[in-house]
Amino acid sequence: MNITSPVLTPASVSCNECPIKHRAVCAYCEKSEMAKLEGMKSYKTYPAGSPIIFAGDQMKFVGSVVTGVARLSQTMEDGRRQMVGLLLPSDFVGRPGRTYATFDVEATTDVTLCRFDRKPFEKLLTDIPHLRERMLEMALDELDAAREWMLLLGRKTAREKIASLLTIIARRQNVVQTSGKHAVVHFDINLTREAMSEYLGLTLETVSRQINALKKDNIISLEKKRRVVVKDFARLLAETGDDEDGGFLD
Amino acid sequence: MNITSPVLTPASVSCNECPIKHRAVCAYCEKSEMAKLEGMKSYKTYPAGSPIIFAGDQMKFVGSVVTGVARLSQTMEDGRRQMVGLLLPSDFVGRPGRTYATFDVEATTDVTLCRFDRKPFEKLLTDIPHLRERMLEMALDELDAAREWMLLLGRKTAREKIASLLTIIARRQNVVQTSGKHAVVHFDINLTREAMSEYLGLTLETVSRQINALKKDNIISLEKKRRVVVKDFARLLAETGDDEDGGFLD
DNA sequence: ACTGGGCCTTGATCTAAGTCAATTTTTTTG
DNA sequence: CAAAAAAATTGACTTAGATCAAGGCCCAGT
Numbered sequence: 171m172n173i174t175s176p177v178l179t180p181a182s183v184s185c186n187e188c189p190i191k192h193r194a195v196c197a198y199c200e201k202s203e204m205a206k207l208e209g210m211k212s213y214k215t216y217p218a219g220s221p222i223i224f225a226g227d228q229m230k231f232v233g234s235v236v237t238g239v240a241r242l243s244q245t246m247e248d249g250r251r252q253m254v255g256l257l258l259p260s261d262f263v264g265r266p267g268r269t270y271a272t273f274d275v276e277a278t279t280d281v282t283l284c285r286f287d288r289k290p291f292e293k294l295l296t297d298i299p300h301l302r303e304r305m306l307e308m309a310l311d312e313l314d315a316a317r318e319w320m321l322l323l324g325r326k327t328a329r330e331k332i333a334s335l336l337t338i339i340a341r342r343q344n345v346v347q348t349s350g351k352h353a354v355v356h357f358d359i360n361l362t363r364e365a366m367s368e369y370l371g372l373t374l375e376t377v378s379r380q381i382n383a384l385k386k387d388n389i390i391s392l393e394k395k396r397r398v399v400v401k402d403f404a405r406l407l408a409e410t411g412d413d414e415d416g417g418f419l420d
Numbered sequence: 421m422n423i424t425s426p427v428l429t430p431a432s433v434s435c436n437e438c439p440i441k442h443r444a445v446c447a448y449c450e451k452s453e454m455a456k457l458e459g460m461k462s463y464k465t466y467p468a469g470s471p472i473i474f475a476g477d478q479m480k481f482v483g484s485v486v487t488g489v490a491r492l493s494q495t496m497e498d499g500r501r502q503m504v505g506l507l508l509p510s511d512f513v514g515r516p517g518r519t520y521a522t523f524d525v526e527a528t529t530d531v532t533l534c535r536f537d538r539k540p541f542e543k544l545l546t547d548i549p550h551l552r553e554r555m556l557e558m559a560l561d562e563l564d565a566a567r568e569w570m571l572l573l574g575r576k577t578a579r580e581k582i583a584s585l586l587t588i589i590a591r592r593q594n595v596v597q598t599s600g601k602h603a604v605v606h607f608d609i610n611l612t613r614e615a616m617s618e619y620l621g622l623t624l625e626t627v628s629r630q631i632n633a634l635k636k637d638n639i640i641s642l643e644k645k646r647r648v649v650v651k652d653f654a655r656l657l658a659e660t661g662d663d664e665d666g667g668f669l670d
Numbered sequence: 671a672c673t674g675g676g677c678c679t680t681g682a683t684c685t686a687a688g689t690c691a692a693t694t695t696t697t698t699t700g
Numbered sequence: 701c702a703a704a705a706a707a708a709t710t711g712a713c714t715t716a717g718a719t720c721a722a723g724g725c726c727c728a729g730t
Contacts, residue, residue, distance in 0.1 A: 244571045247663050252574040254567035265560055272564055302552055309559040310515055314522055316566040317504035321494045323573035324502040324621025328717065363678065371574025376717055378679055395678070395726090413497050578687065613708060623688055628709055645696075645708070 183213070188284070193260035194234040195308065198300040206294060210286050216240075216277040222263070223275040231285045232264030238281035239360045242273045243368060253369040255312070258342055262308055266292050279360050323371045326411055331370040332380040333409035335359075336390065336398060356399040384409070433463070438534070443510035444484040445558065448550040456544060460536050466490075466527040472513070473525040481535045482514030488531035489610045492523045493618060503619040505562070508592055512558055516542050529610050573621045576661055581620040582630040583659035585609075586640065586648060596653060606649040634659070 185191060185208050196207055213236070216222055222240060223229065235257050242255030254273060257263060263275060263283060286294075295302050322334050336359070343357050359366070363381075367374040384390045389406055391399045400406050435441060435458050446457055463486070466472050472490060473479065485507050492505030504523060507513060513525060513533060536544075545552050572584050586609070590596050593607050609616070613631075617624040634640045639656055641649045650656050 242567070244567070246571070246575065246661055250575045250661075252571040254570045265564070267557065267560070273567065296553075299549060299552075302549075302556060303546075306552060306556045306559060307517065309556060309563060310517070313559060313563050313566060314515075316563060316570065317492070317494070317523065320504045320566065320570060320573055321496070321502040323570055325496065325500040362676090373718060374678080375680085375719080379717090382679075411496055612706090624708080625689085625710085626687060628707095629687095632709075 190260040195304050198304045203298050211284050215282045218279050221276045223271045225274050227271050229271045233283040233285035235259050235261050236282040236284050239278040240281045241278050251368050328376050328380050330411040352404050355403050358397050440510040445554050448554045453548050465532045468529050471526045473521045475524050477521050479521045482538050483533040483535035485509050485511050486532040486534050489528040490531045491528050501618050578626050578630050580661040602654050605653050608647050
């Protein structure tokens with residue numbers, strides 16, 4: 171579902187041709203280091219909607235998302251759910267140093283993971299500085315993202331939340347050119363209204379209403395419910411409540 | 421203000437006697453490594469209420485909170501504010517590898533930082549594996565905390581938010597013995613109602629009402645507005661909406 | 671082509687938390 | 701110690717978003 175290129179199968183991909191090699195944990199590794207990882211890795215594909223890890227489970231492996239979209243979420247006893255991570259290709263799954271999972275991970279679209287057994291991976295993490303270096307960088311980036319997300323959850327209105335989500339998804343898919351701020355831009359949101367509501371701390375009805383409000387205000391339009399056309403990206407940005415262009419610094 | 425022991429002054433403390441040496445970034449360093457850090461460090465004390473760093477500022481230093489409480493927050497153009505980090509002793513301030521600050525940092529109580537110039541510190545981070553190792557661990561812990569916080573912001577009711585905040589503060593001050601779950605426990609919240617509201621994504625009026633509701637329901641009582649007595653910790657925990665005892669795993 | 675089941679939309683109503691506006695309590699300081 | 705400032709409470713009222721409840725749409729499979 172929504173995987174454009176053919177699904178990768180276990181033994182078929184060498185790290186050389188890996189689509190995420192420049193952004194994943196292994197990004198800084200040298201040839202000899204890659205060889206070690208290559209020897210340990212295995213691919214696994216999870217169908218859309220299926221669980222990858224349950225909170226509380228023992229965590230036997232860690233790995234990188236190669237294709238597809240996965241989500242990290244938390245569930246309360248009475249069923250309230252909050253997404254706490256949106257995992258796209260190159261994002262890391264699992265926390266080295268922890269035996270049990272703290273959050274649920276599930277496949278939103280079909281997801282292929284490049285997996286490593288946790289214990290041996292942890293060993294490599296101490297042996298290969300490049301790996302730890304990249305891991306730290308990724309953790310700090312995620313922390314920054316989590317903090318932006320906290321502002322969204324704590325202070326933004328429903329409309330601002332939707333505009334922010336669309337902006338985030340557009341940015342992560344690299345469909346926005348830094349130049350053409352006013353450009354028309356289109357992309358798929360690989361999330362149901364319900365998944366969006368779990369991301370944003372809203373109900374799915376509110377998500378639906380706000381998306382349609384943005385449509386009525388002529389800021390976006392929809393092709394096929396999950397495909398969004400942003401008529402004027404700058405206007406969408408203005409609706410997020412964030413200052414300026416997002417203030418990209420360093 | 422609320423600093424129990426005498427305020428540290430710049431040259432007076434050797435790393436040997438540092439109160440946070442077992443939990444700070446430097447926790448895993450060996451003697452020779454500590455010597456390098458010792459040569460670079462300097463203390464600075466910020467009075468309660470004063471800014472430590474503004475978002476957008478150039479980040480000249482990084483460091484650890486030695487005493488006091490600081491907060492990391494984000495402000496929207498129209499003044500809405502959300503706290504995105506609560507920094508207690510041993511917590512790290514600043515993000516290595518970033519030239520400009522993304523968030524505001526300000527002193528909530530008087531705060532003493534153990535500071536390092538950013539550039540030389542980054543150099544040490546690549547030279548001393550122990551430093552990077554601890555840094556990664558701390559970043560991952562903060563990420564987990566941020567994700568719990570996201571659940572709080574996105575899905576919890578005002579009452580659950582207050583109960584959660586009190587629980588978090590009590591835990592961080594180590595006043596809760598894992599054994600005596602039903603024990604009476606008292607501690608200070610070094611935060612104004614407004615600061616609490618910024619933490620929780622509420623207004624200060626709602627914070628006040630909910631604290632008084634918990635008081636009326638005989639779950640807590642107050643001495644001096646900022647000092648809380650939890651009558652029965654297990655009951656407070658039940659009010660957080662989290663499952664069980666917080667499910668401490670590994 | 672028909673039908674069943676996910677999704678999604680839309681309307682009516684409800685409510686938790688926000689807003690506005692005084693007080694009261696506590697802390698600071700001259 | 702009194703006065704001023706800061707923080708906290710409390711009440712009355714409003715509102716954004718939740719909840720409850722139909723329907724509609726769009727494909728996947730027979």
